[in-house]
Amino acid sequence: MRITDNMRFGSVQRSLASLRSRHATLTNQLSSGRKILAPSDDPVAAAKLARINARAQRTADYQNTISAVRADIELSEGTLGQASQLMVRANEIAIAGANDALSPSDRSALAVEAQSLREQLLATANARGQRGYLLSGSQTSTPPFAADGTYQGNDIEHEVEISPGVRTRVSVTGAGAFTAAGGTDAFAALDALHTALLSNDASAISATLGAIESSREQIVRAQGQSGLIMNRLDTADEALSVTALELSKQDSALGDVDPFAAISELTQLSTTIEQAIAVARQTLTIGQDLF
Amino acid sequence: MGLTDILANARDAMSAQTFGLTVTGQNVSNVNTPGYVRRQVVLETRDLGPGNFGGVNAAGIRRVSDQFIDQKHLSLTGLSSEAFTRDQLLGQTEALFNDFVGAGLNSSMSALFSSFSSLSATPNDPTVRATVLQRAETFSNQVRTAADQVANYRSELFSQARDVVGDINSKLDGVAELSGRINEAAAAGQDAADLRDKRDALLIELTKKIEVRTYTDGTGQLVVQGPGVTLIQGDKPRHLSLDIADDGSLQVFARSGGGAGGEVTKFLSGGELAGVLQVRDRDVVEMQNELDTFAFNLGNQINSVHAAGFGLDGQNGRAIFDVGTSAEGAAGRMRVSADVEGRPDLLGAASSAASLPGDGTQAMLLAGVADSPVPGLDGLDPSEAYGRLMGNVGKRKQEAANTLSMRDAMTAQVETMRQSVSGVSLDEEMVAMTQYQRAFEAASRVFTTADQLLETLINTLGR
Numbered sequence: 001m002r003i004t005d006n007m008r009f010g011s012v013q014r015s016l017a018s019l020r021s022r023h024a025t026l027t028n029q030l031s032s033g034r035k036i037l038a039p040s041d042d043p044v045a046a047a048k049l050a051r052i053n054a055r056a057q058r059t060a061d062y063q064n065t066i067s068a069v070r071a072d073i074e075l076s077e078g079t080l081g082q083a084s085q086l087m088v089r090a091n092e093i094a095i096a097g098a099n100d101a102l103s104p105s106d107r108s109a110l111a112v113e114a115q116s117l118r119e120q121l122l123a124t125a126n127a128r129g130q131r132g133y134l135l136s137g138s139q140t141s142t143p144p145f146a147a148d149g150t151y152q153g154n155d156i157e158h159e160v161e162i163s164p165g166v167r168t169r170v171s172v173t174g175a176g177a178f179t180a181a182g183g184t185d186a187f188a189a190l191d192a193l194h195t196a197l198l199s200n201d202a203s204a205i206s207a208t209l210g211a212i213e214s215s216r217e218q219i220v221r222a223q224g225q226s227g228l229i230m231n232r233l234d235t236a237d238e239a240l241s242v243t244a245l246e247l248s249k250q251d252s253a254l255g256d257v258d259p260f261a262a263i264s265e266l267t268q269l270s271t272t273i274e275q276a277i278a279v280a281r282q283t284l285t286i287g288q289d290l291f
Numbered sequence: 292m293g294l295t296d297i298l299a300n301a302r303d304a305m306s307a308q309t310f311g312l313t314v315t316g317q318n319v320s321n322v323n324t325p326g327y328v329r330r331q332v333v334l335e336t337r338d339l340g341p342g343n344f345g346g347v348n349a350a351g352i353r354r355v356s357d358q359f360i361d362q363k364h365l366s367l368t369g370l371s372s373e374a375f376t377r378d379q380l381l382g383q384t385e386a387l388f389n390d391f392v393g394a395g396l397n398s399s400m401s402a403l404f405s406s407f408s409s410l411s412a413t414p415n416d417p418t419v420r421a422t423v424l425q426r427a428e429t430f431s432n433q434v435r436t437a438a439d440q441v442a443n444y445r446s447e448l449f450s451q452a453r454d455v456v457g458d459i460n461s462k463l464d465g466v467a468e469l470s471g472r473i474n475e476a477a478a479a480g481q482d483a484a485d486l487r488d489k490r491d492a493l494l495i496e497l498t499k500k501i502e503v504r505t506y507t508d509g510t511g512q513l514v515v516q517g518p519g520v521t522l523i524q525g526d527k528p529r530h531l532s533l534d535i536a537d538d539g540s541l542q543v544f545a546r547s548g549g550g551a552g553g554e555v556t557k558f559l560s561g562g563e564l565a566g567v568l569q570v571r572d573r574d575v576v577e578m579q580n581e582l583d584t585f586a587f588n589l590g591n592q593i594n595s596v597h598a599a600g601f602g603l604d605g606q607n608g609r610a611i612f613d614v615g616t617s618a619e620g621a622a623g624r625m626r627v628s629a630d631v632e633g634r635p636d637l638l639g640a641a642s643s644a645a646s647l648p649g650d651g652t653q654a655m656l657l658a659g660v661a662d663s664p665v666p667g668l669d670g671l672d673p674s675e676a677y678g679r680l681m682g683n684v685g686k687r688k689q690e691a692a693n694t695l696s697m698r699d700a701m702t703a704q705v706e707t708m709r710q711s712v713s714g715v716s717l718d719e720e721m722v723a724m725t726q727y728q729r730a731f732e733a734a735s736r737v738f739t740t741a742d743q744l745l746e747t748l749i750n751t752l753g754r
Contacts, residue, residue, distance in 0.1 A: 039685025054674030140649030
């Protein structure tokens with residue numbers, strides 16, 4: 001074959017250009033740490049990465065939901081704990097008041113405390129969280145209990161999705177914890193205690209004991225429910241962390257540059273380019289003494 | 292035959308070798324000139340005859356080329372140029388859908404679903420509600436921007452196609468004019484090698500815009516054949532013109548005389564014009580359709596879930612997005628619906644009027660749209676559907692890049708073959724130069740010898 005000068009230059013130029021272009025690609029990948037810098041680098045992997053990113057975002061969403069609702073359920077749990085303590089104290093008052101040796105003035109002092117317990121119970125049951133009133137079902141802008149102890153909320157519990165396809169109730173309602181809907185009306189029980197103490201009737205006082213105790217149990221049950229909800233949230237959160245880690249591994253496997261492979265290819269390429277330049281120099285100097 | 296004939300022969304020889312040296316010089320000078328085809332001196336002996344004793348005659352010069360390779364080169368250069376154009380143009384569209392740099396559509400879509408999820412956790416938080424609306428705004432803006440950019444790009448491609456057609460027409464004129472001048476030169480008995488070089492170079496420029504083939508007809512005229520039409524017959528060019536069809540796609544016509552001429556759009560295969568048309572009327576259109584289908588169906592799905600939800604005012608049946616009534620052009624129209632625009636309180640987070648305001652069930656279902664197949668999107672969920680859209684954009688670009696590198700390799704090979712035949716080799720020229728120099732020296736020696744003989748004759752014998 002007849003080799004002309006432009007062929008020599010052309011082939012040197014072409015091979016150097018293609019080496020340089022590969023070199024630039026590798027440098028870009030290494031400096032960004034990512035293999036796929038545009039969809040055309042690997043369309044199939046790019047589509048998968050879009051899916052993985054969306055799933056990772058959804059996982060983060062579930063975790064955010066969990067932490068957002070967790071504050072309220074913790075608050076509910078604490079509130080119910082306080083309420084049960086109030087009922088414990090009411091129980092003590094009832095036992096003390098039922099003692100035949102007690103004077104009418106002592107009973108009326110206890111009646112004042114019973115009255116105050118009732119007020120505290122109302123305040124506690126009407127506690128507010130991030131979403132609004134904690135215990136009024138979905139009617140979060142209405143206090144669950146009116147001053148006379150009437151339940152003003154509803155029984156629609158707050159439901160959220162905490163992991164793919166898993167929906168759970170994350171609230172307890174005041175109806176179950178404090179009203180006859182749950183078995184016993186706690187406010188009525190305290191009212192009865194108050195009335196009995198005022199009327200100085202030992203047997204009537206003693207008769208309120210049953211209702212006070214069952215109210216307490218009812219409140220403790222609701223507290224236990226909130227504890228279970230918190231457990232469920234924690235379990236889901238842990239599982240989501242595992243999913244998030246798994247997704248980030250998948251993303252990295254699909255999208256990250258393998259630094260060792262890339263650096264060794266880059267080194268190899270640099271050597272090749274140097275060799276190509278040396279060969280080019282040799283080729284281009286042939287015939288320089290002709291003229 | 293006499294001594295003066297020897298002198299005449301030596302004179303012819305010296306002038307022929309000088310001519311050879313001149314041509315060598317021209318070859319050496321033009322070693323790097325694009326399109327230059329090396330020349331060879333055509334030397335022949337003079338016929339023996341009265342007053343003529345077999346001297347040398349420089350009959351002219353010859354351009355060394357191979358018709359077959361040149362044709363192949365023209366055609367492949369056109370195809371390479373088409374692939375190059377497509378690769379470049381698709382690189383620009385790819386940037387519109389590149390989620391790997393900056394915040395793309397995928398991330399703003401994820402952000403929207405995140406806000407639904409937050410809404411389900413705190414359905415009556417005004418900040419969260421405002422965030423949902425703002426994310427919906429951002430998402431619809433991005434969809435619309437992408438659609439607008441694609442649409443603008445399509446009209447830019449029209450301008451580019453128009454420029455290319457103008458360029459083609461002026462190059463057609465140029466080639467035709469050169470053919471005319473070559474004809475005149477040939478008629479005057481001149482060689483016109485330089486004009487031929489220029490015409491070849493211009494033809495290569497032409498084939499980069501629109502793939503052409505050439506042949507010489509029976510009368511020695513150059514015929515330039517374009518896609519499905521003869522573009523130049525001798526020195527008569529036929530111009531191209533553009534038109535827009537009813538469906539918005541471009542049509543290319545080859546005018547003949549004053550008439551409308553025939554449409555050649557479907558024959559276009561190589562050259563920049565073919566690349567521009569391919570991208571404008573196929574790739575970009577498919578991209579637009581995909582984006583429209585995506586925006587329309589996703590918007591409707593979100594709307595239909597949202598319509599079941601109740602706003603804080605106790606009403607339902609509202610839409611979040613306005614995507615119009617048909618998929619066509621939906622992406623370009625997508626915006627936050629007037630139902631809820633500026634009214635975060637009207638977002639339907641609750642599943643019934645009775646459960647207001649603390650119920651986020653409907654918001655939870657809205658967030659769930661992210662994980663379930665969207666009707667009309669072939670059973671794909673939103674991120675899968677977007678992944679497919681982006682993957683398809685990437686696939687087109689990748690395919691164009693592959694085609695480009697394949698065609699470039701083929702063109703480079705033919706270019707090498709062409710250079711092998713028509714290129715200048717300095718080694719050869721060096722040898723040729725030495726040959727001519729030696730031959731010239733020898734001829735001048737013959738001349739001197741004949742001169743000495745004459746001197747002997749005149750000065751010695753004649754005395």
